Amino acid sequence: xxxxxxxxxxxxxxxxxxxxxxxxxxxxxxxxxxxxxxxxxxxxxxxxxxxxxxxxxxxxxxxxxxxxxxxxxxxxxxxxxxxxxxxxxxxxxxxxxxxxxxxxxxxxxxxxxx
Amino acid sequence: xxxxxxxxxxxxxxxxxxxxxxxxxxxxxxxxxxxxxxxxxxxxxxxxxxxxxxxxxxxxxxxxxxxxxxxxxxxxxxxxxxxxxxxxxxxxxxxxxxxxxxxxxxxxxxxxxxx
Numbered sequence: 732x733x734x735x736x737x738x739x740x741x742x743x744x745x746x747x748x749x750x751x752x753x754x755x756x757x758x759x760x761x762x763x764x765x766x767x768x769x770x771x772x773x774x775x776x777x778x779x780x781x782x783x784x785x786x787x788x789x790x791x792x793x794x795x796x797x798x799x800x801x802x803x804x805x806x807x808x809x810x811x812x813x814x815x816x817x818x819x820x821x822x823x824x825x826x827x828x829x830x831x832x833x834x835x836x837x838x839x840x841x842x843x844x845x
Numbered sequence: 846x847x848x849x850x851x852x853x854x855x856x857x858x859x860x861x862x863x864x865x866x867x868x869x870x871x872x873x874x875x876x877x878x879x880x881x882x883x884x885x886x887x888x889x890x891x892x893x894x895x896x897x898x899x900x901x902x903x904x905x906x907x908x909x910x911x912x913x914x915x916x917x918x919x920x921x922x923x924x925x926x927x928x929x930x931x932x933x934x935x936x937x938x939x940x941x942x943x944x945x946x947x948x949x950x951x952x953x954x955x956x957x958x959x960x
Contacts, residue, residue, distance in 0.1 A: 765948070774851075774938055774953035775889075782947060821888065833879075833949060835888045 733758040735824045737836035745844045750794075750809040752839045754822035757803065764805045765823040765833075766796055775821065781805065792816070817843045847873050849941050851952035858929055859960055866924045866955045868939030875941035878922040879949060880914060883936040895922055919943075929959040 738753040763782045767775040779790025786798040796807045822836040848871040858864050868878055877896050881889040895901035895916035903909045913925040926933055936956050940949040
């Protein structure tokens, strides 16, 4: 069985300051991990994914995430927030590199203050 | 990246009517498609998984006779909400994957409002 916990339902940062969205996972096998972003009334856009290659994964729009097996974490970071980053972010886990069974976290709403 | 489209993007219907939502993979062969629903301020919940040419597999608690899924070709899956009721109002999102594709590509979603 696999599960994912997003530790914060809401995060608020000022524009230009760093972003940290936290995610912990549980998986019976070597997991694949993803971060998706969803803007209001829109579908999901893949930010980045980890599939057992480099543990530091760089994604689009300046986001990156580090896979830490010892901590079972996959936190999403960005050095400097933009207003356009305001959205809902989902951490997602999938077993063994398969795209067939995704388990979604509950989501983190990111607010960026001017 | 691969493109998945959904049609319509918005639909409003009367209670008791049926609504069909289409999900298309535009540039790859989608051997498997997934249907999710998302209530406001909540995460995505998987409703069913469909493999091309076979019956869909429904998640526990999802009524297969109410949410009819057809995946007759490698580029098209449809979800029909039969006898829709206001509690079926939600955001429905499809995704698709294929042979050698190691991720799911998501459609833009369809917002259904049942009056």
